[in-house]
Amino acid sequence: MGSTGDTLGTPVGRVLGTADATPLTFWVAVGPEAYLQLDDVVVTQRELPEPAGAVTISGVVTAVRARHEGAAFDSDVFAIADGMLPAQVQEAAEITVTRVEPEVYVPPMPGAVAFRAQGQARDEALSFDRMKRKLPIGTGRDGEPLFLNADFLDGSRGAHVSISGISGVATKTSFATFLLYSIFHSGALGGASETANTKALIFNVKGEDLLFLDHENNRLDQRTREAYDKLGLSAGAFKQVTIFAPARAGDPSGSADVASRLTGVDTFYWTLSQFCEQRLLPYVFADADDERQQYTMVVHSVTAHLARMAVPADGGIAIDGQRLSSYDQLVDHIVGELNDDESRGTWSGSSVGLGTINAFARRLINSKRDLGRLIRGDLPSGRAHQISTADSGQITVVDLHNLPDRAQRFVVGVTLKSEFERKEKAGTAKPLLFVVLDELNKYAPRDGSSPIKEVLLDIAERGRSLGVILIGAQQTASEVERRIVANSAIRVVGRLDPAEASRPEYGFLPPAQRQRALLAKPGTMFVAQPEIPVPLAVEFPFPAWATRPSEAGAATGTIRASLVNSANPFAVVGAARGNAIPDDEIPF
Structure with missing residues (x-):
């Protein structure tokens, strides 16, 4: 860090002498005409004998207090306010150290001038000067850009x-899509x-909000464009977006x-032949509770038998000469074979009890309603659409919001399995594949095991390579x-729930930030990364892409008349689907 006292920034006070100053935290008495707020970046220096020389100590404000000096009792505040008792108001800010340069860990001296860091001094305090590839993620409380080190994002x-x-308040999906936009448009x-x-x-699991990423937001104004410009980004929509949605139930x-x-929009489904050949039956039982049941041994035995015996036949499959053209027929065939005394052992294994087989059969029968439209034998195999990012645009959106829970788990599990196997x-490691998955606690819960959880663990532990x-x-x-x-x-x-904020999983947040997370407004996130010991409070700009049909303008194409409001042709009012979204609801 080559900054000198003249280039550190604006003086805001002096290091406090009535509170301990350590190499990692210290307090600053704020000057009478100055102020410090949470998240401000502060820098000070200390002169040491050679060879150390000047040591620059930088940090982030993690607490601010104001008090009367000279007051002895709580009631003195009234006498002081009336001018009957002399006292002085003094503000002080706690600084959590983020960088010491050179690395001589000594405390700053009481009385040393503290500066609000600006320019190069701010970049050095937050280690931005060390980042060879800076990914813009928003602005700080000072309105200046904040960055992620791309080395900790792309696996380097x-x-x-x-x-x-909190769902609906924390803007998790909005931040995830903005992160992707920055990845694809910043060149980092x-x-x-x-x-x-x-x-x-x-x-996509919430309404049809992510089906318009390739449409510019018609609420995009000049102020928002300037916010993107400040981050070195050009405001606009995503390019090369491929959208998949499930086949409509009952539609041949x-x-x-x-x-x-x-x-x-492309339709996705799997043929019966693909279901058997790719051994997808375990993903029908993808709930973490299912894996703890004994019938999972039947699942794997039946899966292996289907892979051996099923052969393609006119869009469907044939097993032992019997042609099957739908998922319902396949389920009925499997259950029938398991109920037959002669074939039961071949399908389930000889050591499995009848109660375990019945438990498997009940759950398999229950899956017909949820998976019948996803696993097909009535469509030509040449039309089969399997989700594949290798054959799609830069962004692949898989719409799940109309599917029941079991079907959602099946699609997520099978898609992640195929993508991970393709990368293996x-x-x-090149090209990179970023997977955005909401409701992670549903697919990879803390307790239990399931095929989806195993794939997600594989991605977490080996996906980097x-x-x-x-x-x-x-x-x-915490879940x-x-x-x-x-x-x-x-x-x-x-934004966090108070009970959740107290969990040890958020121990990386300083106490003040834990408290602030209970009050965080939409569009504000606290971002922790390895190179910076204090999480950064980030405000990211309003989405420049459409986040719902009403924001997509006429470019969204033709919509069925029965599903639109004539006053606003892009506001879906299909109450039967439960997808109506108020026009005045902001995406944050």
Whole structure:
């Protein structure tokens, strides 16, 4: 750090002499015409004998207090306010040290001038000068840009992002998509070819909010454009977006089940042949509680038998000469074979009891209602759409919001399995694949085991070397598998529930920030990264892309007349679907 006292910034006070100053924390008495607020960056210096010379000590304000000096009793405040008792108001700020340069860990001296860091001094205090690849993530309380070190995001030195906060208030999805926008438009990952080859897979679980990422937000104003410009980004929509939606239930044509966007959407489903050949049956039983049941041995036995015996036949499959053309028929066939005394042992194994087989059969039968439209034998195999980021645009959005819970788990599990296996076969970390998954506590809960959880653990522990980066969001990090959270180099917190904020998973937040997380407004996140010992309070700009149909303008295409309001042709009012979104609701 080459900053001198003349270039450190604006003087705001002096190091306090009535409170202990240590190499890691100290207090600053704020000058009468100055102020310090939480998250301000402060720097001071201390002269030491050679060879150390001048030591620059930088930090972030983590607490601020004001008190009357000269008052002895609480009631003195009234006499002081009336001018009957002499006293002086004094403000002081606690500084948590973020950097010492050179690394001579000595406390600042009482009386040393403290500066509000600006320019180069601020960059050095927050270690931005050490970052070879800076990824803009928003602005600080001082209105200046804040950055992530891309080395801890793309797997070079670390990987994975964990985002926590209250649903609907913490803006987890908004921040995750802004992070992706910065990744694809800032050039922080490298050259144009590097960024162009990077892919993202997003699972949409809340309404149809993420089906319009390729449309510019019609609420985008000049102020928002300037906010993006300040971060070195050009405000606009995502490019090269591929959208997948499930096949509509009961529709023999296999059309996509979406209401607000009827163009530019691909249908996804799996053929019966793919279901058997790719051994997807375990993902029908993807609840973490299922894995603790004994019938899981039947699941794996039946899976192996289907892989051996099923052969493609006119869009469906044939097993022992019997043609099956739907998931319902496949389930009925499996249950029938398990109920047959002669074939039961071949399908389930000889040591499995009848009660265990019945438990498996009951759950398999219950899956027909949820998975029948996803596993098909009535559509030509040439039309089969499997979700693949390798064959899609830069952004792949998989819409799950119309699916029941079991079907959502199936799609997430199978898609992650196929993508991870594809990266394993490639054997290289390039190109990168960012996976955005909300409700992570549902797919990878702390207790229990399931096929999805095992895939997510694989991604958390080995994904860095294969170029698969998980951006997981959840309401409660305390309910997510510990190893997944522990492997996240970047941790982000929005508005928190008071009980959740007290959990040890948020120990990286200083006490003041834990308290502030209870009050954080939409659009404010606390971002922790390895190089900076204090999480940064970040405000990220309003989405420049459409976050709902009403923001997408006429470019969204044709919408069925029965699903729109004539006063606003892009406000979905299909009450039967339960997807109506108030026009005045902001995406944050």
